[in-house]
Amino acid sequence: MEADCSDLRSELCCRDASWRRRQLQCQQLHTQLLKLREHEERQESQIKHQASYVQLAEQLQNKNTALSLLTQSQQHQQGDLSKIRNHVYQEEQERMKTEISALTEELHQKEITIATIMEKASLLERQLKMESEIKDKLLAKQQV
Secondary structure (H helix, E strand, O other): HHHHHHHHHHHHHHHHHHHHHHHHHHHHHHHHHHHHHHHHHHHHHHHHHHHHHHHHHHHHHHHHHHHHHHHHHHHHHHHHHHHHHHHHHHHHHHHHHHHHEEEEEEEEHHHHHHHHHHHHHHHHHHHHHHHHHHHHEEEHHHHH
């Protein structure tokens, strides 16, 4: 009976050791399973980030294209504005030339008028002087 007890104890010890090994294996498998899940979650997260990165890269490319189009449009508009400014400047120069020409002509006419008036005034002054001298001579003759 003691031998049976000893055999049973030995069997029990073997089964206990086997159970502990299996329990340790279960813990190891559980730890590996957790690591695999973490790795899978990281991969899924990385895939999501990559998809987000691709989407952001596309948006950036679209915005760069739009910016390029806006820049070209702005350059075109600046060219048009420069042409308009030059046209307005030329028109203003022509208008000013015409106005200066008209004013110069008007001034020339006034100078001619002034010269004519001065000549007439000088002539009238001489006539008046001559008439005054004649009257003075006549008055002097009458007094004598």
